[in-house]
Amino acid sequence: MKKITISGFGGQGVLSLGKFISYSAMFQNLNTSWLPSYGPEMRGGTSNCSVIYSEEPIAAPVIDHPDYLLAFNDPSLAKFEDSVRPGGTILINSDIVTTDVKRKDVTVYKIPVDTIAQEINPKGGNIIMLGILLELFGDLKEEFAIQAIEHVFENKPKVIPINIECLKKGREYIKNLKK
Amino acid sequence: MIVQKKPQLLTDTPLHYCPGCTHGIVHRLVAESIEELGMCDNAIGVMPVGCAVFGYNYFKCDMLQAAHGRAPSVSTGVKRVHPDALVFSYQGDGDCSSIGMCETVHAAARGENFTIIFINNGIYGMTGGQMAPTTMEGVKATTCIYGRDPKINGNPIHVAEMLATLTGPCYIERVACDNPAHVNAAKKAIKKAFELQIAKKGFTFIEVLASCPSNYHLTPLDAQKFVTERAIPFYPLGVIKDTTKEEK
Amino acid sequence: MKKLWKGNEAIAEAAIAAGCRYFFGYPITPQNEIPEYMSWRLNEVGGSFVQAESEVSAINMVYGAAGAGGRAMTSSSSPGISLKQEGISYLAGAMVPCVIINMMRSGPGLGGIQPSQGDYFQATKGGGHGDYHCIVYAPASIQEFVDITYKAFDTADRYRVPVMLIGDGMLGQMMEPAEIPPMKNINRLPKKDWAVDCNNGGTQRLINSIKIDANELEEHNIHLAQIYEEIAKKETEVETYLCDDAEYIFVAYGSVARICKASIDELRKEGIKAGLIRPITLYPYPTKTIAKYAKKRIVKKFVTVELSMGQMVEDVRLAVNGKKPVEFYGRAGGNVMMPGDLVKYIKEGK
Missing domain, CATH: 3.40.50.920 (Rossmann fold)
Structure with a gap:
């Protein structure tokens, strides 16, 4: 089971990144849940979602201690840093986030996702992150992530190739970083 | 030769209305119109809360009894299921223009294809003569015992004229039943509204100026005279909106 | 086939699969995806959607459409459900079956829009006036919401009672994989020999909750109580x-x-x-x-x-x-x- 909290400004693709993970897990025949924050905080403020996938049925769709925190802006890091389980992972969009992670008991990756995405698809920062996650998770297969992209962009087939490219680029980036 | 007979659509149940009340006449006009249009087997009525709450006892067609003021919403729901049925709601002034004004206005604005028969006697009959939205200035009611004073009680509403400002309604007419000529005109108006509904022209609204001898404390004849002398000058009779004329 | 469904949209599609063709609603967070989905989907299946002027009006449209024999539904969230209570009492009194969804938010008053279960009393102990009950389901997942919505129309018709499903903003907004049951053929649904449909060969059908005679009304109350007793025996889950x-x-x-x-x-x-x-x-x-x-x-x-x-x-x-x-x-x-x-x-x- 993996529990992921994703948080950032509206418009950064935070909620849709969560959906991509859930779709990938579903296509891989896993159980999954996607729970967004909703209401006025959606309008311009920080939005977040809780995503879980698991071989077992998912009990609580809420997450108190995520395995992964994806922080796309500073307020998100401030809000959720302490909640990450010891030994968990924090991924930061370093194009936006300027504060440092204080926790010493977690793995931190600072990734300039927007910069990486820029030359392929300026809106593809979240898909870059999806590629990175595939590599870090290790148990979600790329073919299902591609299926998820194809499904979500069913009505915009033109953008499918550039998003798949983002996915692969993200994966490649983290592979190199880990070396 | 039969000059006048009871419409088939009405039951033999004795009416519970007070002597001199206009409901009985309007029931007959509605029933006759439906019968003449050959719609007896294809009509659905929605009754209000008010004196006509037991109206379903007098009509043989399928009926629904609605919550106070909600008949236009109920009719909207019925019409969606049976678009070819002739659907009418039959409502008093408290029901249609006070508690149910919102439903009335929005059904009219949507142009729902049913007919409201609006009985305006300017008073709450069933509950014992309280002030209605249509009670005229100076008229006494049990909640304005010295007569309606706009400074204290607000002003009466011209419902038909107000609805005529909307795009949705197709045909709006105000009629009265204070003399035989007016009764005949009322019949024509009701029948025309039903015809337009059958032709799927949209929302139709007939306001009937009615008497309430019991609560005005008048004899049946004087109650009719009240309609003639007081109500009609304030609520003028006639066609207030008719988009079918504009079409020609 | 399983699809990743948002709770509110899954409920709407499950209702359509169950034969619901009439939906009347009014916007309120966090259930807006239900009327939004219904507004285009009912059009596709030959049904009817009305965005009513208020929750009060919406529930009375349900009374009209369900009283006329259609499978009808409305949805709302706590403050809107309060407004519907008058209509729910009439539906229960006149024995008109329908399905009502409450995606609860926090109260009292205007309260907030975040998840809550503050309407338990309202849902189970009456809500509206008079001696009645709705069958109240509380699904815990989107699949369960789908399955219960699907059967709720049958259950409502069987007993001629309003059925309410209560969830909270969380269940309405979250996504989970779920499978929608097969589309029912609405022409094969059991006939309603009580509904107003102008097709009764001369005998009047009447949808009515007024019983002014004390004995007649008591008899009706006893009848309803017997129905609730049977429901308790057969439907408790x-x-x-x-x-x-x-x-x-x-x-x-x-x-x-x-x-x-x-x-x-x-x-x-x-x-x-x-x-x-x-x-x-x-x-x-x-x-x-x-x-x-x-x-x-x-x-x-x-x-x-x-x-x-x-x-x-x-x-x-x-x-x-x-x-x-x-x-x-x-x-x-x-x-x-x-x-x-x-x-x-x-x-x-x-």
């Missing part, structure tokens, strides 16, 4: 989770029950035997199941967990009937307890 050896039993419904399950899994890892009784129907209430466990010697206490300041806990106490302590853990205002909170609560109170 409850899930138990790891209760057989449990010393601590949570009682919770809807999304909160899932949070309890997660905390039970944690507790059991630490050797603490916890279990869950999850009422699926809130009316009729699974009193017998709770009473059965209250008699077991091994059970030390019950903990009712709700997103309220304590409503269902009263029914748990009635069922336990003093045999075991009944404690209450609640969050309100839209705050949601975490599995860890319940783990801590049980460990500290041992």
Whole structure:
């Protein structure tokens, strides 16, 4: 089971990144849940979602201690840093986030996702992150992530190739970083 | 030769209305119109809360009894299921223009294809003569015992004229039943509204100026005279909106 | 085929599959996806959608459409459900079946829009005036919401009662894989020999809740009570989770029950035997199941967990009937307890 909290400004693709993970897990025949924050905080403020996938049925769709925190802006890091389980992972969009992670008991990756995405698809920062996650998770297969992209962009087939490219680029980036 | 007979659509149940009340006449006009249009087997009525709450006892067609003021919403729901049925709601002034004004206005604005028969006697009959939205200035009611004073009680509403400002309604007419000529005109108006509904022209609204001898404390004849002398000058009779004329 | 569904949209599609062709609603967060979905989807299947001028009007449109024999539904959230209560009482009185969805938000008054279970009393103890009940379901997952919505129309028709499904903003907004059951052929649904449809060969059909004669009305009240008794016998639904050896039993419904399950899994890892009784129907209430466990010697206490300041806990106490302590853990205002909170609560109170 993996529990992921994703948080950032509206418009950064935070909620849709969560959906991509859930779709990938579903296509891989896993159980999954996607729970967004909703209401006025959606309008311009920080939005977040809780995503879980698991071989077992998912009990609580809420997450108190995520395995992964994806922080796309500073307020998100401030809000959720302490909640990450010891030994968990924090991924930061370093194009936006300027504060440092204080926790010493977690793995931190600072990734300039927007910069990486820029030359392929300026809106593809979240898909870059999806590629990175595939590599870090290790148990979600790329073919299902591609299926998820194809499904979500069913009505915009033109953008499918550039998003798949983002996915692969993200994966490649983290592979190199880990070396 | 039969000059006048009871419409088939009405039951033999004795009416519970007070002597001199206009409901009985309007029931007959509605029933006759439906019968003449050959719609007896294809009509659905929605009754209000008010004196006509037991109206379903007098009509043989399928009926629904609605919550106070909600008949236009109920009719909207019925019409969606049976678009070819002739659907009418039959409502008093408290029901249609006070508690149910919102439903009335929005059904009219949507142009729902049913007919409201609006009985305006300017008073709450069933509950014992309280002030209605249509009670005229100076008229006494049990909640304005010295007569309606706009400074204290607000002003009466011209419902038909107000609805005529909307795009949705197709045909709006105000009629009265204070003399035989007016009764005949009322019949024509009701029948025309039903015809337009059958032709799927949209929302139709007939306001009937009615008497309430019991609560005005008048004899049946004087109650009719009240309609003639007081109500009609304030609520003028006639066609207030008719988009079918504009079409020609 | 399983699809990733947002709760509200899955409910709407399940209703259509069940033969619902008439929907009347009014915007209110967090259930807006239901009317939005219905507005285009009903058009595709030859049904009818009206955005009513108010919740009051919407429920009365349901009364009209369902009284005319259609499968009709409305949805709203707490403040809007309050406005519908008059209409629900009339539906119950006139025995007009329909389905009502309440995606609860926090109150009282305008309150907030975050998840809550503050409408338990309203849903199960009446809500509107008079002596009536709705069948009340509290699904805990999107698949369960789909399955219960699908059968709710049949259940409503069978007993001629309004059926209410209550969830919370969490269940309405979240996404989970779910499968929609097959589309029912609406022409093959059981005929309604009571509905107004102008097709009765001269005998009047009447949808009515006024019975001015005391004896006639009492007879009607008794008739309704008999129906509710039969419903209690046949329709009560409850899930138990790891209760057989449990010393601590949570009682919770809807999304909160899932949070309890997660905390039970944690507790059991630490050797603490916890279990869950999850009422699926809130009316009729699974009193017998709770009473059965209250008699077991091994059970030390019950903990009712709700997103309220304590409503269902009263029914748990009635069922336990003093045999075991009944404690209450609640969050309100839209705050949601975490599995860890319940783990801590049980460990500290041992």
